[in-house]
Amino acid sequence: MEMDRDLLIKLYKMMVTIRNFEERGIPETGQRRMSASVHSSAGQEAVAVGVCAQLTNEDYMGSTHRGHGHCIAKGVEPRVMMAELFGRSTGSNKGKGGSMHIADMSKGMLGTNGVVGASVPLALGAALTSKVKKLGRVAVAFFGDGAASQGVLHESMNLASVWKLPVIFVCENNGYAMSTPADYALSITHVSDRAAGYDMPGIHVDGMDVFAVYDATGEAVARARAGEGPSLLECETYRYYGHTVFDDPLTYRTKEEEDHWRARDPIKHFRNTVLPMGEITAEELDQMDQEAVDLMEEAVKFADESPLPDPIEIYDDIYVSYPAAELKRGVNMEI
Ligand SMILES: Cc1ncc(C[n+]2csc(CCOP(=O)(O)OP(=O)(O)O)c2C)c(N)n1
Ligand SMILES: [Mg+2]
Secondary structure, eight states, rough: OOOOOOHHHHHHHHHHHHHHIIIIIIIHHHTTTSSHHHHHTOOHHHHHHHHHHOTTTSSSSEEEOOOOHHHHHTTTHHHHHHHHHHTTTTTTTTSSGGGGOOOOGTEEEEEOOSEEETTTHHHHHHHHHHHHHOOOOOOOEETTGGGGGSHHHHHHHHHHHTOOOOOEEEEEOOOOEEEEEEEHHSSSSSSGGGGGGOOOOOEEETTHHHHHOOOOHHHHHHHHHOOOOOEEEEEEOOSSSOOOSSSSTTTTOOOOHHHHHHHHOOOHHHHHHHHTTTTSSSSHHHHHHHHHHHHHHHHHHHHHSSSOOGGGGGGSSSOOOOOHHHHHHHHHOOO
16 A cells, blocks of 8 residues: 555545535434435445545546435535535535435536436446547446346446446445345345456455555556456445434344444544554644534535525426526426
8 A cells, every 4th residue: 555645635534524524414404304315425435535536537426325425535515515405506406406416527426316226327328438439537336235236237237348348336335225234135245246247357345444445446447447347346334324314213233233333434444544654643634624524514604505596497407498588477387
């Protein structure tokens, strides 16, 4: 593992920003009784950050319903994400998408996604674009252990291998799909073993260790950029909260299990690994913790003070546009 100070700072900042976004932003949306459900990625920060730190702004990424961390790690601004969660016009998608429809094409962020597994063919298509147009970009598809058994994943892995597309399939195995344990629902112990069926490398890493994720992704990205085709990376991780934060009594798992994973917290792991190296001090890391707290204060304030979308914009940004002037005249809104 060779990492310079700037990279270490970037990895830590991203992880604490995600943790703070989830632990501040999600309760805010709950208190405001917002209707859209939100899924916390707290606990899974090392996966999003370790993977995205190997990507450029131009590379593509398709995300899931549990996608706030992916967005932040890919460079989407937390305050426009917060505004999106609050349904405000300053949100990444003008307040009309919410948590599961955050996209930012300027960052190669193709979208969080309410349809389990749907990130995968999207990323595949982006990888095909890159190959056909010789753009040199790679595409990452994040998906969960539940999505791992969706048919579309297997069709996509097959096609990616046949066409040697520059795509990295990243399974975030957090142990559960809603309340269904992965070790019940999966036919094999490691999702990464399925790579053999598609003639691509399958790598299994500790998803609580940002350095392990970063290194494994680096190899997969290098392979993709060299035209050698796709890889499947499985990162073993854990979500700290329920499937959705507010409606899950968590009766399917034990306190002991939660404590076990929290003891392996990715942010703690980073501190324990990096501080003895002497490259960064505890005070500097504490300072970054505080900056992440301040950033979320500012993000919540920005979202709060932003207006709701104007109802006249409801038919904007869809495939068939409906002129605002006609809506104002109150003509039939059917299209
Ligand atoms: C196609 C489809 N099937 C079912 C659902 C309902 N659903 C939403 S999340 C989820 C579980 C997904 O589990 P996993 O892929 O492991 O992701 P995690 O929630 O653990 O991040 C299910 C079944 C859905 N949104 N889309
Ligand atoms: Mg899961």
